[in-house]
Each structure stands twice: as structure tokens, then as C-alpha cells.
Amino acid sequence: MTQPIVHITHRDEWALAQLSGEYRPGSLSEEGFIHCSKPDQVVRVAGTFLAGQHGLVLLVIDSKRLLAEVRWEPGADSPAELFPHIYGPLNLDAVTQVLDLNPSPDGQYVLPNINP
Numbered sequence: 219m220t221q222p223i224v225h226i227t228h229r230d231e232w233a234l235a236q237l238s239g240e241y242r243p244g245s246l247s248e249e250g251f252i253h254c255s256k257p258d259q260v261v262r263v264a265g266t267f268l269a270g271q272h273g274l275v276l277l278v279i280d281s282k283r284l285l286a287e288v289r290w291e292p293g294a295d296s297p298a299e300l301f302p303h304i305y306g307p308l309n310l311d312a313v314t315q316v317l318d319l320n321p322s323p324d325g326q327y328v329l330p331n332i333n334p
Contacts, residue, residue, distance in 0.1 A: 222332065223254045223288070223302040225277045226264055226319060232275055241277075241308035251289070251303040254279065257332055259301065264319060264327040266295065274319040278332050279304075283312035 227243060235241035246252055255263050268274060281288050286306025293301045317330040
């Protein structure tokens with residue numbers, strides 16, 4: 219089984235995607251892709267780019283179900299590390315889990331349990 223890729227978003231944005239039938243965050247129109255991570259990159263990414271934010275969800279994505287292309291590319295803040303980027307809208311049936319991602323009282327994020 220392939221390791222899932224994950225994407226962090228706000229719960230309201232995910233709710234809008236469910237109404238429209240696909241997920242198209244601002245980065246898709248601004249940068250041409252949807253930022254994703256491997257599960258072991260999530261805590262650092264959330265702490266760096268989303269520090270202290272509440273109402274976040276982690277979308278667990280089965281890359282084999284994606285209709286859009288996934289490219290593994292260097293991160294802007296860590297060029298030696300590769301991150302998965304989705305080059306097109308995220309089809310909702312590729313999302314296998316939606317998990318809450320909120321900081322603990324000390325402000326740190328903890329990776330929720332991802333089902334295999």
C-alpha cells in the first residue's frame with residue numbers, strides 16, 4: 219500500500235469543496251498546485267506556516283485515486299526536502315479521511331492518527 223499524502227486546510231474551505239464537488243484552494247490559482255506533505259512533515263509544516271490557528275483539518279489523500287498529477291518537488295523553505303504537489307483540483311473521492319488538526323494548549327500541533 220502506498221503511503222498517503224496529506225493537505226492542511228480550514229474546515230470552512232473543506233465544507234465549500236463538498237458543496238462544489240472538488241477542492242480548489244487559493245494556491246491552485248496563485249501557484250498552479252495544491253501544497254501537500256507526507257504525514258511525517260505535517261507537524262513542522264503546520265507549526266511553520268499555520269502557527270496557533272484553530273479550525274484546521276488534515277485531508278488524508280490516496281494519491282492513486284487522484285485525477286490530477288502529483289509531482290514531488292523541493293519545498294520553498296527546505297529545498298533539500300521533497301513535498302508532493304497536486305497540479306489540478308482535488309477530486310473529493312481521493313480523500314480517505316478528514317481529521318481535526320488543532321494546536322495543543324502549548325501551541326504545538328500533534329499528528330492525528332491516520333488509518334492505513
